[in-house]
Amino acid sequence: MTEKFSKIALRMKSNVIRELLKVTSKPGMISFGGGVPDPDTFPRFEMAEISKEILENEYKLTLQYGSTEGDPILREEYISLLKRESGIEGIDVDNLLVTVGSQSALDLISKILLDEDSIYFVSKPVYLGAASAFSLRSDRHVYMSLREDGADIDEVEQNLQEIENRGELNKVKFIYTISNFHNPAGVTMSLEKRKRLVEIANKYDVLIVEDDPYGDLRYEGKPIDPIFKIGGQERVLLLKTFSKILSPGLRLGIVVGNKTIVKKMVTAKQATDLCTPSLTQRIAARYLQRYDLLSQIEPTIALYREKKDLMLAELERSFGSMEGFHWTKPEGGLFIWFTLPEGFDTAEMLERGKAANILFVPGEAFSLDNTCNNSMRLSFCLPPREDIIEGVRRLKKIVVEYGKEKNLL
């Protein structure tokens, strides 16, 4: 049958992180792998109560097909959440679309914007899920190097200028960026850079896709205005999700954008999955109506902050004095990007990690050109305190063994 596969099917690569999930459950395994939140932080009793209630009393909605656009109550509630949280105003329900997680939003964006010869900008390292959704339609990506304060905007401008010079500016469809606590890099784009990015996008008439799954999980420092708020709905498409704050199991993503784009995404969604499940949408809607999500996640934030600080401290203790080892210090989110000296191959090291019961995601998984080999992504949110300590200890052991064997240390 394989000779029947489409060209894109033949070039599809299985998602390393999804594959990692399968070995995570091995007894004794400590995983810094998946970007998996801690399910103990989710309001399960409240959701259980709501779920029972809406299945019994609102079954004509919760058990039925819903509109492709999404539950109207959920969209209304989300508008008010965006206002309270980020001061975003001037949008109504037609600016919002509810998707099956943000991954589905990325798939829809890919469908409505990309042709085979379309160009798009992504960071390096890049979020795997975005890269795979986009590359299904076009592999013409342009990299943006990541710094501690976000993408290198000078480089973005230079690249756009070059593309314009060669007469291909009309092929540039969007700049994709994770504004807060980048996955996998952990870095956040500064306010100044956000403003410059919007200016450049205006100048070259390019859409910005701002993916912000982690913005609510800020552990220190002051929140920065979303690019969407700076650039407005005509310039920026904002992707949000409930996966890190209410539950990934619900699979709920929210797209906020100008009505023409949202409407086209709705049409694409009709041919993709008809509609997001009615039940999970109404659970989230009623939850937002009854509880204050932002104060509910305060204990989660405290918990993750502590784990993040612990992992940073353990990394410092284990690798602080070793030359060429460095890591990002995120102010929120789920990830630390750990870079080793040149020559270390984290993909190869993962096999040793599996044997030693410690998982991480090799940096290569976040590149489209088999680079980032000497980095790895570490997630601190799921493992308990003692596993963070023990996990970094195991990591150190592997690093030292591998480094000595390869004459890198």
Add this chain to the structure above:
Amino acid sequence: MTEKFSKIALRMKSNVIRELLKVTSKPGMISFGGGVPDPDTFPRFEMAEISKEILENEYKLTLQYGSTEGDPILREEYISLLKRESGIEGIDVDNLLVTVGSQSALDLISKILLDEDSIYFVSKPVYLGAASAFSLRSDRHVYMSLREDGADIDEVEQNLQEIENRGELNKVKFIYTISNFHNPAGVTMSLEKRKRLVEIANKYDVLIVEDDPYGDLRYEGKPIDPIFKIGGQERVLLLKTFSKILSPGLRLGIVVGNKTIVKKMVTAKQATDLCTPSLTQRIAARYLQRYDLLSQIEPTIALYREKKDLMLAELERSFGSMEGFHWTKPEGGLFIWFTLPEGFDTAEMLERGKAANILFVPGEAFSLDNTCNNSMRLSFCLPPREDIIEGVRRLKKIVVEYGKEKNLL
């Protein structure tokens, strides 16, 4: 922004049925439109109980990301359901994939099999959702005419032979068919034709995609072996769904096929929506473990049978003596295909229907070449008895008025 849209985005058409849903809620409206089951038939109290329980006790699974392949318990249970129901054997969990409704399965099939120049076979009239998913990747469809006993297999063979003669057989990816109680036509493929279709597919080495959302809703006659059972997993990909028997609001589709194809669909799904919601999958899994789905749907079958017989009787009463009016007599499912004499334009008539508070789906919506204009799809499952009677009365009034005005009667 519209100049940024992809070529496929520019040719996307909004789904007429989804648009119809929006006017369905108008007071006084009777809808024969959507293929929407009656939510009163679903076991809401059982599902409410299960939902509460699994959110409280199995929250580490139900609120977390799941595997892309789907809930293992749900897949195990579904294997045993397929065996009990259709005698399908010789499959294990790796032959199954859980999708966000069957629509998502169609999207994944489109992604993994179709290139821009790929050829696929669909019926005429065609199920809208399939046509729109496939046409996102290729518009090279070949029609199969529908008869009372299913697609015209001679025509299929003749077309395959012609394609082979011109050296394009390797471009033919699949034959898509709804085996039972076709949407929109209501017809069922006979056993003889199923066997011949498999023979021909074997001869020309073409995959059959058997979509069977309605097979469990048989009101009379004897069940016919699925094409999947006749042709086997190397030849046939089977799509099933919980939407008509447990609830469309859960958005659960099941793909059954050979492991190579299922695995490739899993990879495509990773880039499409990561995984189907864990909560809705576990609700269905526990339901299948605790209750006998097939006996639970018996009252539903009785209810729908009565409504179907009533609509057929009302059609006979209103149109039986009118020349050139005919309709299919389905043995199950949700739809009757009602054909009027040449010259009637059901799309134009729909506007009158909206004004007269009666909705149906114009035949044109089920064609890829703006034909089927003198047919319409009628669904009998959702409206109460009195609305079926009154609805057909309103339909008659519109038909007579339109027919006289256009000198067709």
